[in-house]
Amino acid sequence: MAAGAVAIAWVRRTAPPWPAVAGNPYEIPLGPDGCPIIEERRQFVDTPGPLVPPGATEVLLCTTPTALHTPRPGMADPPRQRVLRGEAADFASLLNRLPSRNQAWRQWQRRHSGWWPDTAPEPMGEVCLLSGYSHEYSFVLRYPDRPPVPLIYTCGGQSGGLTSGIRTRMDDTKPHLVDEFLDRFQRY
16 A cells, blocks of 8 residues: 555656646737737747747747846847748757647656656746846747747746747757757858
């Protein structure tokens, strides 16, 4: 009976802590320059499935200064927009390999918890730390046969939850997607 009780407790502790479907889908508007309009409040939303459709022909990285941004003398601000064309489909595939929050939690458990898993933190991807960023990053994937797909970070900056307004995937491991984009951009 003791072994059965331990097995049941272990299964309950390792079960996915969050539902597969969360929140109400919403649209991320695009500004006149083609970059997402980043609103202050971002609702966590998730449904099963790929983050973006395959077959992107362009990936646009948008860099938006925040209220905390102060220009520094002698240092240029990053460009507002950069476009990746040659590896756009591969980058879309990379986006689709990002884990959901349940999968990200399971990966964290495997790396850090040992035999007896830790309990899940407060809603992962829904609670943002009180850290300020000088810039917010977002992506827009463009397709030849469908409307563009904007992606924004749920907590600003360049890591954490990346959402399309329909699905959210976790960008918590390094290199982060912005770094991966910039590396690919510099190569081409």
